[in-house]
Amino acid sequence: MIFHVSIAAAAPRHVAGVLAELWGGTAAPFPPVSEDGWIVFADDDRGSAIEVYPEGVVLREVDGDADAVGIRLPSIGLTSTHIAMATVLDHADVMRIAVREGWPAKYRKRGGMFGVIELWVEGAVMIEVLTAEMQAEYRRTMSSGNWLEMLAAMRMAA
Template identity: 55%
Template sequence: MLFHLSIDADEPRHVAEVLAEIMGGEALPFPSVIEGSWVALSGDARGTMIEVYPRGTELMIAKGDADAFGQINPAASRRSPVHFALATSLSFEDVFAIGAREGWTVKYRKRGGAFGVIELWAEDCRMIEVLTEEMQTEYLDTITIDNWRRMLAAGGAEMPAAA
């Protein structure tokens, strides 16, 4: 079970506010790792949150018994393989409206022919797969260990229908 994750952004506060809106939660400052960080809190029973650090933040191992800390790498790329799927109770149209309002690329995709996602590209560089309630059902019906094994046995091209 994933409780939280972190990403970086050019405008951490703004990105955290948009993510909190999608989750139905709240964005608040998150000063414990590096100044300028924000967190999107979902308000759900698991305490799900997304930490949003200033662009280029790299987490560093602290010496001894100290907590990890962040430092900015000014040469860091805006691109990364880091992405995540985020559940929402908002409608398909609401998510698209948020993307349009922000000027972020947003489009619908069907992953492996099995489940839909809305690709919302925060600041047009970080992919967030937003799943409406219908898409969440498709995802949960598809992403199982048995289905994954069947996909691999079939050559790995597409997820099979749920058994």
């Protein structure tokens, strides 16, 4: 189980607010890593959260008995980091938010197995948003057994 993830954004406070809206959760400042960092809570029974750092902030190990720190580096604005998140909203509501924010979004079927709304936060970070129906598809199809069967059908070894 993943309890929290972090993503980068040009406008962390704004992005955190939109993610909280999609999740039906709460956004709050998150100063441990950077002054303008934010955290979004799903307000679920697992403490699920998304930390939103300013673009260019990276985590760095610190020697000795100390927590990692956030430092700012030049940013290229793109990343391979992405998450799939559940939403309490329906497909149309998610698309309305995407249009309102000016963020690209489209429905995609991943490997013929489950659907997602591919939402590009600020046009740079992909979040796969899953409505209730899509979450059910995901749970039915996404397992190591199903994945290995798909690889075998493609004649690929694990």
